[in-house]
Amino acid sequence: MEKSINKSRLFIGSCLALLVTSLTFAMRAKIEEVFGPVSEGGIFGLSKESIGWAFGPAFWGFTVAMVVGGFLIDVVKTKAVVWAAFFLHLIGAIAFIMAHDKETLFIANVFIGLGNGCVEAAFNPLITTLFPNNKTTMLNRFHVWFPGGIVVGSLLAYFMMDTMHIGWQIYVGVLFIPLAIYGFLFFKQLIPETERVSSGVSYKEMLLATGAPATIIASITLMILLAIDIIHLPEGWMYLALIGGIVVISAIEALVVRKTSMIFPIMFTLMLLTSSTELVTTQWVNALLAGAGVSQMLMLALITGIMAVGRFFAGGLVHRLNPVGVLLLSAVFSAIGIYALSVVNTPILIIVASVLFAIGVTYFWPTMIGFVAEYIPKSGALGMSLMGGAGMVSVAMFLPVMGRIMQENNEKVALQSIGVLPIILIVGFVILYSTYKKKH
Structure with a gap:
């Protein structure tokens, strides 16, 4: 008798795999403090730019795994990518606990980044395959666990390290709990082929659906070289010129x-900005809110908690509104929130500004990927992987830039600099929204 597909078990396992990914994001936000300058309470005495460099592989490694996974998932099958994620996460967690300088921290983030990328490469197409008639809603519910995990990680950091003064290695060891559970849930399970394969769309059609595959792959490669610092741009504005x-x-x-259509390359380019608006800001939250009179980890928990709730209930909102309209509103709230954070200086106003920022970035990631899954379905797993890869590699590029701006200026200037991104997004989404409005 042929084994049946256990949708609920696979979905729960997918969510726990994303929980591992999100916990690593929260942990880096806290560990930045541990590895930072001794004068600021750090243990290992790294500069902010060095920390940004060491954290970079978590993003460009994510990109490499996502893009390669997007190209190969239909060849090696989803199951292979799922288990690659598990073992890369396992090695990365062990290496993270053993890190003691920028080189070992860099190596740990290579494995963590590759594992996180395999999670996105495997589970986004798996969710759309399991729930073909409810893609956007289920992708949003799946992606609840990204901010949800950061909430958990932030609260654990506050209680374990700030309140109970437990060692950071024990805090990082929490990763092994959801890792073991999702490994168990996927053990000996039947995992279906991707929707692209089951629907009979050819590999060539998938490539053409991305509009400009050669430029996109070349761009990702160039951005990875920038993130690793093999290639270096001396001025921050040059990174925006590159995107242009x-x-x-x-x-x-x-x-x-x-x-062919230009819509996928447009969404790809906008993804570079939406993800950086969200993730560069939250990864540097410890430094950006230093001296603000609030607990940085509790603020991160507040921001990501709002995101988790918003994503859980996103299905109705996205279906009622044009998805591009949702993205436009997100860009507006993000711009207001980041600007407000750069000028306010009292705890109450910082909380208000953080709420505005959280509302803004809530729908960026899942709605961008959901748009591709819904409106460019022939791009298949590759389309979703390229979008996620674009998002993460842009964060890897901008993280050291933010660190350098903070070192050379201050946190307020850094916030105002990153605030340029959602302003550009507002212009882009206004043009895109008006175009889609005419078509519909």
Whole structure:
């Protein structure tokens, strides 16, 4: 008798795998304090720019795994990518606990990043395959566990390290709990092929659905080299110029060379900005809110808690509104929230500004990926992987830039600098929204 697919078990296992991913994000936000300058209470005495470099692999490693996984998942099957995520997470967690300088912290984040990327590469297409008639809602419910895990990680940091003064290695060891459970849930389970394979869409059709595959892959490769610091741009504004160049070149490839739609390259480019707006800010929350008179980890818990609740109830909102309209409102709230954080200086106003920021970034990631799954379905697992990869590699690029701005100026200037991104997004989403409004 053929074994049946246990949808609920696979979905719960997927959520726990994403929980491991999100816990690593919360832990880095706290561990930044441990590895930071001794004058600021750190143990290992790394500069903020060095910490940004050491954290970088968590993002570009994520990108490498996502992009490679997107290309190969239909060849090696989803099951192989699921178990790759598990073992990479296991090695990364062990290495994280053993880290003691920027090089070992870098190596730990390589494995963690690759594991996190395999999670996104495997589980986004798995969710859309398990729930083909409810993709956006279930993707949002799956992605509840990203901010949800950061809430858990932030509260654990506050109680374990700030209140009970438990060692940071024990705090990081919490990763092994959800890791063991999701490994158990996937053990000996039947995992279906991706929707692209089951629906008969060819590999070539999948590539063409991305509009400008050559430019996109070349862009991701270049951004990874920038993140690793093999290539270096001396000024922060040059990174935005690079993104502008990607828009122009991908437009030429899509419209002139391949004579196809430009919508995927547009969403790819906007993903570079939405993810950086959300994740660069939250990864540096400990430094950005230093001296603000509030617990940084509790503020991170507040921000991500709002995101988790918003994503859980996102299905109705996204279905009632044009998804691009939701993204436009998100960009507006993000811009207001970041600007407010850069100018307010009392605990109450910082909380208000943080709430505005949280509302803004809540729907960015799942709605961007959901848009691709719903409106560009032929791009398949590759389309979702390229979107997630774009998001993470842009964060890897901008993390050291933010660290450098904080060192050379201050936290307020750094916030105002990152606040440029949602302003650009507002312009982009206004144009996109008006275009879709005309079409519909």
